[in-house]
Amino acid sequence: MRLRYAVLGLSLSMAATSASAATDAARKLAQDAIVVDTHIDAPSELLSHWDDLGVSAPTKEFDYPRAREGGLGVAFMSIYTSPEEDAAGTAWQTANTQIDAVEAMVGRHPDKFAILRSPGDVEKLRKGGRVLLTPGMENGAPIGDDLSKLAGFHARGVRYITLAHSANNRIADSSYAQKKKWGGLSPFGEQVVAEMNRLGIMVDVSHISDDAIRDVLRITDVPVIASHSGMRHFTPGFERNISDELALAVAKEGGVVQLVFGTGFVSAKAASDMQAYFAAEAALEEENAKLAAAGKPQKSKDEFEKAWKDAHPVPVVHIDAVLDQIDYAVKLLGVDHVGIGSDFDGVSGNLPVGLRSVADYPNLVEGLQKRGHSDADIRKILGGNLLRVWGEVEKAARR
Template sequence: MRKYLSLALLASIAFACSPKEKVETEVDYTQMSDEERLEVAKKMAHETIMVDGHVDLPYRMKVGGFTLQREILDVSVRTPDGNFDFPRSKEGGLDAPFMSIYIPAGLQQTPGSSKALADSLILMTERLAETFPEKFAMAYSPADIEKNFAEGKVSLPMGMENGSALEDDISNVEYFHGRGIRYITLTHGKANLIGDSSYDTVRLYNGLSEYGEQVVTEMNRVGIMVDVSHVSDETFKDALAITKVPAIASHSSVRAFTPGFERNMNDELIQALAKNGGVMMINFGGTFIDSAYAAGADKVREHFVNYLAENNLSRRDSAAQAYIAEYTAANNPFPTVQRVADHIDYVKNLVGIDYVGLGSDFDGVGDSLPTGLKDVSMYPNLIAELLKRGYSQEEIEKICYKNVFRVWQAVEDYAASQS
């Protein structure tokens, strides 16, 4: 025990030292007890900027009844459901969740509706920062996040999930940059005017469309990161061939753990993104990280549909929720935080630590989240697992923010050189 306590003390000293002194004070976190390693992880989470590439709060606010007149869903306080709110964000050390401006693919059938929803969700996000300025602040650059972090505020950078909101007007790329959007996920569940989707069996272009090529070029020009999550493999390759700056995958995981699931990235794509200088931000959703869980989830879902119908219950009924929790635990146990660490390990071992980050998909993947990572308060559990596996503090910092900051700054610098 004395050995472990001494290591924990050394870790505390290392956090307080200058970067040069940190090199001189090496700590073997693998030799700590689990309890002490978790305490170190909590301290690291709170003293390091943490960026999450994808949190679906804006659409959750819309579904929860958020209006511009009053906040029915108040995430400035602890909420009984969902994965994100201010208290839990502070507990977990999350400083900059990218707010997903999510545009359902179905809206593509009605011209103008995708852009209208994007504007509405942006306004909701801005209203959150305006209503609780002591807790939240908008962020449009890495420098904004650093400033907000120093002030103890949770930053709200924004990324648009589904380029369909651009409609068929290339000038909307610059328009949404002006509205604060700092990445655009080119497609979502269906092919759109930009390109093909990994979820869609229809391949309209076998990659990017001609318009999609213009969109990527224009995103480079104005300073919006190109997000290749959700796109088909060919769209992914086309986007990387055109972009002049590093790209991101804001919430994708490793296909080696989910064979046949094109939504995740295979080795070739991971290597291509690394060669591009980009960053892959790991999705925490159970179906993204574990193929066995994904297969079991389909069977469990079918059972619940029948059970609820036979017993005249809805999923919101307490009796149904208790049954669902018990049945799921017995028949399709959730993956654990260790599985998320496996994905990070895989990327690190394949291409290096400089190309991996966090893209949880909190508030976007329902109840499939792994044990130990059920909401934003639990990031220290992941950090502790990485420390247990021998990750250094510098590597943790790269995963938490330095890698995505590098990409984001490169995109900003290129855009500035074009003006």
């Protein structure tokens, strides 16, 4: 996710909750099912502070020992680039460096990790307790304005692309942008979606504006995903989370909404604070632009951010907040269209009590079991639905 959570008053907390408190039945199901988490920000974390994730890495939320404890089978590694890197022309370099980091994890520990390029290879590659890693690109900025780079990233293993992040880009409008540029997808963005369909790269509608999602659904020939979104029902007015209308439209086309764990997306207060922050930040930038044009001193961004953080402490939420989202999504969309995309290592430790690291999927399983979900349905939510969509996208590309 990478959204300056410290600035938003969401303080860092690396405390991990063990899944040992989960029932034996929950832990057994988590180990036996194929758990697919579509959004883990380990690569960008490795670039900021390297750790060997094949062994215990307590300052991170993803490492091999805890992934195995939690039953994680497939981890989509977020290849994140920022709007600032897009503007500077460095997004392509950053993306490739992060993919290198994922490949290095496998090279260092081939007995623990493997690159997964096709859902048909899951059973073969996970033998021996391997955790399978697939790059998922967060922000389409690394392709620049060169459509051919999509094929290059597909060759490197990228299997979904989040079209935009926290700012409008060449492809699409961002849900966070105060002023939209395109009114949805750009003309180039329409070509990007069609080319992703052709190559077999899943289109990810998390982060983009409502109108951009509508454009995607108009153009795509295959199901799409929301790799890490909350349900807007719980955070009214927060465009970053998906609306009931658009979630239903994604499901109608066979897609899946992967529900996020981060506090900022499951807490109405935290989501409201985030919206207010972006509005206040935009107002400050506009005011500073006017001051600069008039030759006057600009207001301090650091002072603004410190004051904002002090005035907006992060709320504490519990695992029930995520379970509520899953329950609601299942009732709205049907169990075949719901999955999980945690945002581990992407929200500065601001996660619900009970879902603090990749060790904690059994806690989620136990909560779903207690709420009456069958084990067969839980398997779908944990990963079966995502693997189905991925397989359909791959099959259509081969045709």
